[in-house]
Amino acid sequence: MNAFKILPISAGELGRRIDADLGRPSLRAAIVSASLAGPVAARIAARLRKLSGRAVAHVEHPLEAAALVRLVRRAGEGLAVVSGIDDFSEEEWQWLDLLRSHLARGGSTWFVLSPRSFGLLERNAPNLASWMGNPLTLMEGERLTREADEDAAQAEFDRLSHVWLDETMFMSSLTRKVQNPAYQAIITMGERAIPPILRDLEREPKLWGPALHAITGAKPVQKGDEGKVRRVAAAWLRWAKANGYEW
Amino acid sequence: MTTRLETFRGYMARLAPAANPLDAVREGLYVPRPGRSTADVVSARLELASTSSHLVVGGIGSGKTTQLLVARDRLSKLSDTCAEYIDVSEIHDISRIEPGALLVIAGLMLGRLLDKSSEDEAARNAGEQFRRWAHGHEESYWVDDNFDEYDHYYDDLEPASDRHSQRLVKTEEQALLSSPRKSLDWTVEEKLSTLSLLCKGLRRQFPHIVLLLDSLDRLSDVSIFAKLVEQDVRAMREAGIGVVLVGPLRSMFGANRPIVDHFQHFYPQPAVDVQEDAAGRGFMVEVLRKRAPAELLTEEACVSLAALSGGVLRDMISLARDAGEEAYMSGADKVEPEHLATAADAFGRKLIFGLNPREIEVLQRVRKMGTFVQTSDKDLALLVTRRVLEYQTSARRFAVHPTLVPLLEQMAPMENEV
Numbered sequence: 001m002n003a004f005k006i007l008p009i010s011a012g013e014l015g016r017r018i019d020a021d022l023g024r025p026s027l028r029a030a031i032v033s034a035s036l037a038g039p040v041a042a043r044i045a046a047r048l049r050k051l052s053g054r055a056v057a058h059v060e061h062p063l064e065a066a067a068l069v070r071l072v073r074r075a076g077e078g079l080a081v082v083s084g085i086d087d088f089s090e091e092e093w094q095w096l097d098l099l100r101s102h103l104a105r106g107g108s109t110w111f112v113l114s115p116r117s118f119g120l121l122e123r124n125a126p127n128l129a130s131w132m133g134n135p136l137t138l139m140e141g142e143r144l145t146r147e148a149d150e151d152a153a154q155a156e157f158d159r160l161s162h163v164w165l166d167e168t169m170f171m172s173s174l175t176r177k178v179q180n181p182a183y184q185a186i187i188t189m190g191e192r193a194i195p196p197i198l199r200d201l202e203r204e205p206k207l208w209g210p211a212l213h214a215i216t217g218a219k220p221v222q223k224g225d226e227g228k229v230r231r232v233a234a235a236w237l238r239w240a241k242a243n244g245y246e247w
Numbered sequence: 248m249t250t251r252l253e254t255f256r257g258y259m260a261r262l263a264p265a266a267n268p269l270d271a272v273r274e275g276l277y278v279p280r281p282g283r284s285t286a287d288v289v290s291a292r293l294e295l296a297s298t299s300s301h302l303v304v305g306g307i308g309s310g311k312t313t314q315l316l317v318a319r320d321r322l323s324k325l326s327d328t329c330a331e332y333i334d335v336s337e338i339h340d341i342s343r344i345e346p347g348a349l350l351v352i353a354g355l356m357l358g359r360l361l362d363k364s365s366e367d368e369a370a371r372n373a374g375e376q377f378r379r380w381a382h383g384h385e386e387s388y389w390v391d392d393n394f395d396e397y398d399h400y401y402d403d404l405e406p407a408s409d410r411h412s413q414r415l416v417k418t419e420e421q422a423l424l425s426s427p428r429k430s431l432d433w434t435v436e437e438k439l440s441t442l443s444l445l446c447k448g449l450r451r452q453f454p455h456i457v458l459l460l461d462s463l464d465r466l467s468d469v470s471i472f473a474k475l476v477e478q479d480v481r482a483m484r485e486a487g488i489g490v491v492l493v494g495p496l497r498s499m500f501g502a503n504r505p506i507v508d509h510f511q512h513f514y515p516q517p518a519v520d521v522q523e524d525a526a527g528r529g530f531m532v533e534v535l536r537k538r539a540p541a542e543l544l545t546e547e548a549c550v551s552l553a554a555l556s557g558g559v560l561r562d563m564i565s566l567a568r569d570a571g572e573e574a575y576m577s578g579a580d581k582v583e584p585e586h587l588a589t590a591a592d593a594f595g596r597k598l599i600f601g602l603n604p605r606e607i608e609v610l611q612r613v614r615k616m617g618t619f620v621q622t623s624d625k626d627l628a629l630l631v632t633r634r635v636l637e638y639q640t641s642a643r644r645f646a647v648h649p650t651l652v653p654l655l656e657q658m659a660p661m662e663n664e665v
Contacts, residue, residue: 020255020575027265066340094342098465101336104265119601126632127465130307130561131265134569134593 014136018047026108027128029121029135034086034114039152041083041112048079048110060084065096072109073102083112090124097125104131150195157196160186178210187214195247198240202247205233212236218243254543255575261538262568264561268313277317278533280310281526285514286317292512293322293330293489297455300484301491302507304464304499305516306633308561311493314516315459318491322457329453331356336462344471349479350438351380353458353488357445362452370448373441380438429477439482446486457489464493469503476509496631500621518633519558520640527640528553534560535567543571548582555591557636557649566590566650595650598634607658610634610647614655619645 014030032040041058049056057075061084062068072080088096103109111132113121122129164182171177178184186193194215197208209221209232220239225231240247261276271277279287289301305311315332322330335341338352358374365371431439446456466472472495483490498506499515507513519527531553535544544552544567552570556563567582569590574582602610609626613619613635621627629635634651638644647655 016576017572020252020259020572025260025263025266094467098336098342099340100465101334101462104267122597122600123628123632127307129597130565130633133264133565133572134590134597 014044015047017136018044019051025104027103027111027132028108029111029113029118029132031113031115031118031135031137034116037083037086037112037114039155041081041110044110044112045079045081048081048108052079054078056081058083065092065099068096069099069102075107075109078107079109080107081110081112085111086114086117088117088120090120093120093124097128100125100128100131103128150192153189153192154196154199156189157186157193157200160189161200174207177207183211187211190215194240194245198237198245198247201233201237205229208233209236251580252575255571258539258543258571259568262564262571264308264565264568268310269316272313272316272320276534276537277313278530278537280519281524281530284317285311285314285516286321288514289314289491289512290318290321293318293457293491294325294328296511297328297457297489298484298487299489299512300480300510301489301512301514302494302498302510303491303514303516304494304496304507306496306518306559306631306636308559308633309516309518310560311464311516312461315461315491315493319459325455327453328455328457329357329360329449330457330459331360332459332461334461336465341462341466344466344475346432346474346478347380347434347438349460349475350435350442350482351377352460353483354438354442354445355381356458357442357449357456360452361445361449365448365451367448367451369444373445373448376441377438377445431478431482435478435482439486442482442486442488446488455489456487457491458483459491461493464495466495467497469495469497469506472498473503473506476506480509497627500627515639517558517639518636519553519560520638521553521556521558522646523638524640527558531556531558531560531563535563538564539567539571543574543581545581548584548587551584551587555587555594555649557633557646558638559633559636559648562594562633562648566594569593591650592653595648595652595654598632598648598651599654602634606634607655610651611655611659613645614647614652617644617646 030040030044038060041060045056045058055075055078057071057078057080059068059071059080059082062071062082065088068082068085072082111121113135115137118135160182164177164180164186167182168177168180186197193211197212200206201208206229213219218239221232221235225235285303289303292299292301303311303314312334319330319332322328333352333356335344335349335352338355339348354374354377358377361367361370361374449456463472463475476492476494480490480492492510494506497503519531521528521531528550532546532549535549535552539549548570552563552567555566566587570582570586573586573589574580577586579586599607606625606629609619609629619626619630619635619637621630630637634648636646636648638646
């Protein structure tokens with residue numbers, strides 16, 4: 001591998017480039033580490049959705065090139081974001097190159113790729129690559145990657161909290177509710193679970209005090225307020241603000 | 248009043264490298280190449296000999312599709328000629344293409360052109376047959392349960408007098424001579440005879456039929472392309488159809504070169520030599536001028552972009568768009584030299600990304616010596632992916648893509664240290 005890398009850009013810059021990109025048919029590539037491709041793609045999709053006011057198709061983990069093309073084409077003139085194609089082999093990229101005419105449509109298509117996948121694209125799908133503008137590489141540790149990680153944490157929390165609510169809906173014992181595996185999995189998420197818990201507390205207070213205590217070790221609830229769900233929630237939200245949490 | 252964002256969006260919309268070339272032609276953005284373009288020559292030759300065969304070969308983004316579309320438009324103006332442009336990849340998954348497929352595509356297209364009120368039943372049936380070949384079909388038929396499918400075995404078991412009065416005996420002797428020309432596959436023969444019926448019916452409307460087939464340049468396996476040329480293109484010519492085909496760049500080199508000989512006319516479409524050909528440079532600038540207003544993209548910027556593109560049309564359009572994005576991002580109202588430099592640097596980094604030391608070594612040699620001798624398929628890949636560009640203005644010469652030059656220069660000291 002040679003010494004040159006594609007220069008990274010900041011998260012804010014990516015957002016501005018997405019704004020500028022709207023309204024024209026285009027194929028673009030954003031390069032991020034493989035582990036963040038999914039959440040970053042979700043964020044790009046959300047940004048495009050917000051800016052355009054239109055539906056954005058997020059094509060995740062298509063099984064093969066033909067499936068990718070089929071799913072992107074379903075977006076019609078709309079916008080599409082593709083991620084989860086890091087398992088594509090050289091042959092799969094070559095196939096995608098043959099099918100590239102089907103990707104040319106009225107809307108924009110964003111490919112969120114790992115550096116390795118981008119290398120495979122350049123080498124095996126040169127026609128498709130020549131249609132793409134210069135790729136945008138996102139700085140690791142930048143705000144967008146942090147936000148992307150937060151998105152992933154939110155998604156994980158949403159999934160676990162739904163399971164927890166379903167499984168404990170008819171339980172009266174608070175101890176058993178807290179011992180539920182899904183609740184314990186949220187505690188295992190550690191600091192990543194705090195912003196989603198705070199958002200949920202703000203929206204509709206629930207039994208999140210034990211989880212927050214288990215993660216942070218803090219005890220912000222006054223003696224007389226224990227067991228009073230709204231007061232417990234207010235105490236934790238006050239504590240979070242005082243300790244610099246953002247949610 | 249137009250906002251700055253709207254101005255830049257308009258600029259970028261006209262510089263989309265993935266846009267359909269047909270739209271560019273329709274919108275009047277087409278600029279003829281200096282001298283006689285491929286489209287000029289192809290259409291002129293087909294006007295004179297409508298059943299001739301033509302192969303167009305060029306690098307990525309060299310404007311082959313546009314040339315085909317322009318040639319099609321010119322031929323369509325002739326009242327006695329039916330010229331159809333076909334993007335094969337739009338109709339068929341070309342990774343699974345096999346001999347006969349081009350004939351079926353041709354039959355489908357021509358079947359649609361056949362006048363619905365045509366009284367030529369054979370031609371109408373032929374059109375229907377192509378639809379069946381293309382999309383498959385189901386048939387139901389009655390079977391006689393009393394029929395013994397092993398009936399013919401009895402020939403050897405029972406006296407002939409019981410079943411037949413005479414018995415035909417066949418013997419076979421192998422032919423000593425065999426034709427140097429490969430015979431058509433029987434499946435292709437079958438499609439050829441059906442296509443001939445369809446063409447016969449269509450000729451009442453159009454005495455001359457020309458098909459311009461695009462996208463086959465994407466076939467990385469040249470042997471498949473060779474089979475299509477040997478079978479389908481030959482069959483189309485036998486059916487009296489003029490054929491223009493876009494082929495893979497690899498078909499021009501080494502052992503693949505005989506493929507070119509199957510065609511009566513061959514058109515290499517090299518990059519425009521912006522360095523040594525003033526007319527070519529002017530053409531490239533004119534392409535940009537048609538798409539971008541001078542307030543956003545000055546004459547100097549256009550000249551720089553032409554040079555940075557190495558004469559590859561799609562790369563020039565892509566670079567112009569990326570430079571526009573840089574200008575927008577930096578708050579400028581027009582594309583400045585620093586925006587061009589940023590766009591070119593990113594473009595070069597994209598092209599150099601993931602190349603191995605051996606490939607870098609080849610590129611350094613091309614940069615320093617201007618020589619390029621492809622000794623392997625990997626070397627050829629550098630040409631196919633336009634990291635190495637070939638020019639044929641006066642003498643044949645090679646150069647690395649201009650956006651790679653500064654990066655390769657930076658790498659040279661590193662290599663010397665090693």
